[in-house]
Amino acid sequence: MKDALDELAAARRAMGKGRVPAGEAYTIEIRRRYDAQIDDVWDALTSPERLRRWLKPVTGELRPGGKFELDGGEHGEILRCEPPRLLKVSWLFGPEADDWPGTSEVEVRLAPGPAEDTEFELIHAAVVEEPLFPTYGPGAGGVGWDLRLLALAQLLAGGEPADHEAIEKSPEAREFIRRSAASWGEAHLAAGGDPEHVAAAVEATTKFYAP
Structure with a gap:
């Protein structure tokens, strides 16, 4: 459990505003460093065999302009x-x-670090309507990405990520989810969120991921 919480603490989270073709969007941003070379991290993001192990199985035309599922x-x-x-x-x-x-x-951005490591940044911009953002805040997507990036960290460290469903149902995962939701609540407050709304959103997000 300590390793998982260390991975959670390794990330910096922020919430903001952005634009997508459909209009104004909320953004959630995660920044962290991985102890792996940039080519290895890139391969984990784009290789179907490795994507399956930390994200989900993917199919489609994996090229610029191609569609995936x-x-x-x-x-x-x-x-x-x-x-x-x-x-x-x-x-x-x-x-x-x-x-x-x-x-x-x-959008995922990578940059080589000073010690053969990699600086990682993920930005998810979404036009979100009721009930997702008003009810759950940035944790609606943020907790899910925290769980996936934990699996990516395990893969890059040379291990085999645990089954996602098994992770999310374990007692240890409930603590990870609770702390992840709280961390997104802190990012929401830092972005100017109303404290009462933020507290309610953190509670709703925790119950959604760990009912």
């Missing part, structure tokens, strides 16, 4: 791909999302 419903288009530093995709969920192209975009 994850085993779980998420799908989109590869908007930019500049190895090994930048990957940007549209990120939609469910068939109804096709009516709203660009409602959600994920």
